Amino acid sequence: MSFDPDGGHARRASLEVLRAEANDELGTVVLERLHAGEDPWAFMEEIPSVDELVVWTLRAEMIRADGGRVPTAERDYRILRQIALAYPGLTTTVWSLIGRLEARRDA
Numbered sequence: 001m002s003f004d005p006d007g008g009h010a011r012r013a014s015l016e017v018l019r020a021e022a023n024d025e026l027g028t029v030v031l032e033r034l035h036a037g038e039d040p041w042a043f044m045e046e047i048p049s050v051d052e053l054v055v056w057t058l059r060a061e062m063i064r065a066d067g068g069r070v071p072t073a074e075r076d077y078r079i080l081r082q083i084a085l086a087y088p089g090l091t092t093t094v095w096s097l098i099g100r101l102e103a104r105r106d107a
Helices: 015-035 040-046 050-065 073-086 089-107
Strands: none
Touching: 015 040, 015 050, 050 073, 050 089, 073 089
């Protein structure tokens, strides 16, 4: 149910399934925050998009499969590229996240 960090992809759930799971998770997060009395105008910009959550989840699975070691910048780039190659529908999101990670590292 997870990626092989060096190439093979054991988890080959369809992108639609991954998006549905992420959408359910995000819905739960929003409801929890609303029930806690938070103003949606204050927190909705903090909530990742469905595709961002899918990418972060797949990335976390790959890191976990690699013994939980925090990846170097180069390794992180390769992990994200593998996700884009395995799920072409996430390519735009992956490149956007790579850009944000690089900007954060440069800051």
